[in-house]
Amino acid sequence: MKNFNPADNIQDLQYFGEFGGVNPSISDSSTYTFLSAKTMFDTFEGNMEGCYLYSRHSSPSNLYLDKALAAMEGTESANVSASGMGAITPTLLQLCGTGDHIVSSRTIYGGTYAFLKNFTPRLGIKTTFVDITKLDVVEAAITPETKVLYCETVSNPLLEVADIEGLSKIAKKHNLTLVVDNTFSPLSVSPARLGADIVIHSLTKYINGSSDTVGGVTCASQEFIDSLKNVNSGASMLLGPTMDSLRSASVMKNLRTLHIRMKQHSNNAMYLAERFEKDGLKTVYPGLESHPSHEIYKTMINPEYGFGGMMTLDVGTLAKANELMELMQAKNLGYLAVSLGFYKTLFSAPGTSTSSEIPMEEQIEMGLTDGLIRFSIGLDNDIKRTYQMMKACMIELNILTSESVLMV
Numbered sequence: 001m002k003n004f005n006p007a008d009n010i011q012d013l014q015y016f017g018e019f020g021g022v023n024p025s026i027s028d029s030s031t032y033t034f035l036s037a038k039t040m041f042d043t044f045e046g047n048m049e050g051c052y053l054y055s056r057h058s059s060p061s062n063l064y065l066d067k068a069l070a071a072m073e074g075t076e077s078a079n080v081s082a083s084g085m086g087a088i089t090p091t092l093l094q095l096c097g098t099g100d101h102i103v104s105s106r107t108i109y110g111g112t113y114a115f116l117k118n119f120t121p122r123l124g125i126k127t128t129f130v131d132i133t134k135l136d137v138v139e140a141a142i143t144p145e146t147k148v149l150y151c152e153t154v155s156n157p158l159l160e161v162a163d164i165e166g167l168s169k170i171a172k173k174h175n176l177t178l179v180v181d182n183t184f185s186p187l188s189v190s191p192a193r194l195g196a197d198i199v200i201h202s203l204t205k206y207i208n209g210s211s212d213t214v215g216g217v218t219c220a221s222q223e224f225i226d227s228l229k230n231v232n233s234g235a236s237m238l239l240g241p242t243m244d245s246l247r248s249a250s251v252m253k254n255l256r257t258l259h260i261r262m263k264q265h266s267n268n269a270m271y272l273a274e275r276f277e278k279d280g281l282k283t284v285y286p287g288l289e290s291h292p293s294h295e296i297y298k299t300m301i302n303p304e305y306g307f308g309g310m311m312t313l314d315v316g317t318l319a320k321a322n323e324l325m326e327l328m329q330a331k332n333l334g335y336l337a338v339s340l341g342f343y344k345t346l347f348s349a350p351g352t353s354t355s356s357e358i359p360m361e362e363q364i365e366m367g368l369t370d371g372l373i374r375f376s377i378g379l380d381n382d383i384k385r386t387y388q389m390m391k392a393c394m395i396e397l398n399i400l401t402s403e404s405v406l407m408v
């Protein structure tokens, strides 16, 4: 991992605007002129570096962001898309066709789960969902038809950690493509450096960080990105989940502060997780020693960016979880909202929101309890004050007793 710092890689890129602007000029065009018909033909054939054809394929603004995200993940290339799902679905459809099989973690974002469980079977693609933390179980699920191993670095919403190096060994042994959704852990983890073949992000979350757009990216080899964008057979080109240039220019500006934001998210989440665990609440945070994958996660992260901003607390019942979230919102401690990576803390009960696509019996099996609240911890300046105010809410609702507040 030496000599690789994802934030430095982003900073070392230098782009100027058309008139020497410190930001690259935004390409406000859907189509591009050619000085000769031959160049247009060659561009169609994919043989003309630096020429633009049509913005569903690529645009200068999108290519700037592609390059920055490829530099961040240490991959040869990248392709941004209009949403995270707009990156995930074409990537998987590019890799798999009728008769193929995917082995996927069972704790993944509800939309991805629904795509694999309900949608891809219509195309003859089957998925086996496994406990990704058990490498023997993962390997046992592989069949001669398996093409892809799919997981999230830190899973949504249970914060299970995938041992990417271990999974990469299995993938190589069986000639599979290891696809990792790194949405929860940008900068903290560099999956391609640990052996992932393809790294995906929902840019909607930490990378953009201002909850004003959806967006996504696939980071991979040049060959794979070219295949996604191929005018005759590329899933991204043909399904058309293209990001708009104005939006990619805006995501690019937000990307520049990602390193500062990630450090603050991580520090704040660590502070709260340690305190709430001491108070006796069932707290899940990969930075806690009690987290089942803490030791392995410690070896995976680029330490300066910490263990991330996601944490869960189990307050017993859905009714209590709802009461607490409403009270915290009333006290301006955050918003009762799905999504993550905002400057303000966001909280939701995943069983009834972001993971509601997962049937109840499967939620129970994977440990997704009713009273679970998922927190995306914000950039609060004074996290001690936040802790005390959150704790006061918990005491008011009899989730914690006042003795523990006096012990602080």
Ligand code: PLP
Pocket: 083, 084, 085, 086, 109, 111, 112, 152, 156, 181, 183, 184, 201, 202, 203, 204, 214, 215, 216, 339, 354
């Ligand atoms: N991956 C993860 C881990 C997510 O949490 C989400 C959305 O919540 C997605 C992918 C999908 O991203 P988007 O909503 O940008 O399509």
